[in-house]
Amino acid sequence: xxAIITFLTTHWLGQAIxxxxxxxxxxxxLLVSVAxxxxxxxxxxxxxxxxxxxxxxxPFGLLQPFADGLKLVLKETIVPSSANGVLFIxxxxxxxxxxxxxxxxxxxxxGWVIADINVGILYLFAISSLGVYGIIIAGWAxxxxxxxLGALRSAAQMVSYEVSIGFVLITVLLCTGSLNLSKVVxxxxxxxxxxxxxxxxxxxxxxxxxxLAETNRTPFDLPMSEAELVAGFHTxxxxxxxxxxxxxxxxxxxLLSALGSVLFLGxxxxxxxxxxxxxxPGVVWFALKIAFLLFIFSWTKGTLPRYRYDQLMxxxxxxxxxxxxxxxxxxxxxxxxxxxxxxx
Amino acid sequence: MLLxxxxxxxxAAVTVASGTMVVVSRNPxxxxxxxxxxxxxxxxxxxxxxxxxxxxxxxxxxxxAVAVLFLFVVMMLxxxxxxxxxxxxxxxxxxxMIGAALLAEILFGLGVWGSGASDTVQAFNSAGIxxxxxxxxxxxxxxxxxxxxxxxxxxxxxxxxxxxxxxVLTLRNRPGVRRQxxxxxxxxxxxxxxxVVKVPSREGV
Numbered sequence: 001x002x003a004i005i006t007f008l009t010t011h012w013l014g015q016a017i018x019x020x021x022x023x024x025x026x027x028x029x030l031l032v033s034v035a036x037x038x039x040x041x042x043x044x045x046x047x048x049x050x051x052x053x054x055x056x057x058x059p060f061g062l063l064q065p066f067a068d069g070l071k072l073v074l075k076e077t078i079v080p081s082s083a084n085g086v087l088f089i090x091x092x093x094x095x096x097x098x099x100x101x102x103x104x105x106x107x108x109x110x111g112w113v114i115a116d117i118n119v120g121i122l123y124l125f126a127i128s129s130l131g132v133y134g135i136i137i138a139g140w141a142x143x144x145x146x147x148x149l150g151a152l153r154s155a156a157q158m159v160s161y162e163v164s165i166g167f168v169l170i171t172v173l174l175c176t177g178s179l180n181l182s183k184v185v186x187x188x189x190x191x192x193x194x195x196x197x198x199x200x201x202x203x204x205x206x207x208x209x210x211x212l213a214e215t216n217r218t219p220f221d222l223p224m225s226e227a228e229l230v231a232g233f234h235t236x237x238x239x240x241x242x243x244x245x246x247x248x249x250x251x252x253x254x255l256l257s258a259l260g261s262v263l264f265l266g267x268x269x270x271x272x273x274x275x276x277x278x279x280x281p282g283v284v285w286f287a288l289k290i291a292f293l294l295f296i297f298s299w300t301k302g303t304l305p306r307y308r309y310d311q312l313m314x315x316x317x318x319x320x321x322x323x324x325x326x327x328x329x330x331x332x333x334x335x336x337x338x339x340x341x342x343x344x
Numbered sequence: 345m346l347l348x349x350x351x352x353x354x355x356a357a358v359t360v361a362s363g364t365m366v367v368v369s370r371n372p373x374x375x376x377x378x379x380x381x382x383x384x385x386x387x388x389x390x391x392x393x394x395x396x397x398x399x400x401x402x403x404x405x406x407x408x409a410v411a412v413l414f415l416f417v418v419m420m421l422x423x424x425x426x427x428x429x430x431x432x433x434x435x436x437x438x439x440x441m442i443g444a445a446l447l448a449e450i451l452f453g454l455g456v457w458g459s460g461a462s463d464t465v466q467a468f469n470s471a472g473i474x475x476x477x478x479x480x481x482x483x484x485x486x487x488x489x490x491x492x493x494x495x496x497x498x499x500x501x502x503x504x505x506x507x508x509x510x511x512v513l514t515l516r517n518r519p520g521v522r523r524q525x526x527x528x529x530x531x532x533x534x535x536x537x538x539x540v541v542k543v544p545s546r547e548g549v
Contacts, residue, residue, distance in 0.1 A: 119396045148419075
């Protein structure tokens with residue numbers, strides 16, 4: 001046993017294997033939760049609309065996600081004859097991959113993180129800005145007008161809302177004095193009203209709405225508005241290539257919920273900082289917070305109608321951008337003149 | 345160490361290869377995609393030498409924003425590439441000269457490398473931060489907002505001027521455009537926009 005541990009921690013091959021194992025330890029649970037997120041999503045919409053939702057495959061329909069996945073795997077992948085073959089296949093892989101690699105820096109508990117890097121927030125921001133490529137390449141490579149229009153819309157939308165997410169991140173950064181996500185969580189220790197959602201409430205709201213826009217969810221799911229664009233950028237995709245887009249979208253939703261709970265809901269912290277509650281492992285609290293945010297995602301989708309495109313752009317550029325910029329200035333001023341600037 | 349060496353050679357090779365592909369590929373969309381790949385590998389090289397802040401900024405600014413706009417424009421243009429490639433050899437000398445000038449600038453920069461370092465160390469000493477405790481995000485911030493503050497402001501101004509210029513060039517006043525005024529819509533009340541009519545059964549309004 002000791003020999004194995006020394007091999008894994010010192011030898012270069014062992015380190016490579018260890019990194020691989022860590023990646024699997026994050027990816028496999030993530031994929032299972034993506035599968036069950038589709039199930040939960042459908043159940044939540046069903047109860048909002050007074051239906052039962054999936055209830056046939058397995059007990060309470062619990063095997064439904066796997067049945068859907070199996071169906072997508074077994075179907076034929078159709079590449080349109082005028083499409084750009086290589087890019088057409090690469091695009092869904094990109095969309096899915098960018099949703100997965102971001103998890104490398106997310107802290108699940110104190111010290112439970114694959115890469116505890118100093119620029120964790122910037123890394124997440126960088127990776128989430130890559131997500132747009134999968135979509136824009138898909139739209140172009142399909143060589144179809146609906147797909148292309150959907151991709152253009154989606155790219156413009158994601159670029160616009162990233163700006164306000166950037167300002168939200170800067171505000172949190174000002175309050176913690178570190179770009180390391182573990183330190184961001186540690187800066188929020190204590191009762192649940194010490195978490196950043198309360199002092200930075202407007203930013204939390206802006207972050208959540210921008211997250212909806214960033215993941216192309218209702219009310220901002222214009223890239224795939226059925227009435228105008230068939231299915232948006234993935235109109236031409238079938239079988240598992242479509243499945244990868246679908247999984248990527250859900251993985252992105254879970255990622256942004258995780259980011260939201262790290263930045264504003266105290267990450268792995270227990271909401272009440274004494275005995276019976278602190279016995280619960282941090283991972284459980286973290287998962288509960290993610291689940292809470294994901295429920296709001298589904299709830300929103302079940303409740304709100306779709307925005308019009310100019311309304312979406314107006315909200316992003318004329319409302320969120322000035323408000324978040326103003327809040328950054330306000331936070332900086334309060335921290336500076338109140339003497340609360342975090343010490344390095 | 346071995347892993348790092350392998351990583352360096354892989355990233356460096358891919359950077360050079362994709363840089364070449366940017367120039368020689370037939371399709372402009374492929375060129376932009378190879379450009380993105382080159383940016384990405386350059387960022388990875390920055391990470392390898394421990395400049396993680398610059399690496400992330402490179403990805404966020406160039407890959408996440410600039411290249412997206414490039415791709416936007418290139419995808420919408422209908423470019424005849426074979427025609428564009430005809431002058432390739434004519435422009436080669438000029439391109440080579442620009443490349444040589446850039447290389448010379450980099451070498452010149454390397455020649456005076458480290459001459460500003462003592463000022464930087466002084467800036468940290470005066471801020472009371474031990475040099476061991478500095479990660480490079482903090483180091484850049486500490487220098488950028490003290491020693492190079494005016495240069496930083498000036499570069500911000502240059503960007504602002506460019507932004508205003510772009511707006512001025514594209515802004516035009518078109519008469520007769522009907523716009524939606526959101527505040528008007530929000531101030532509409534139920535009374536002035538809606539009437540509730542009780543329709544008797546089988547009679548109609």
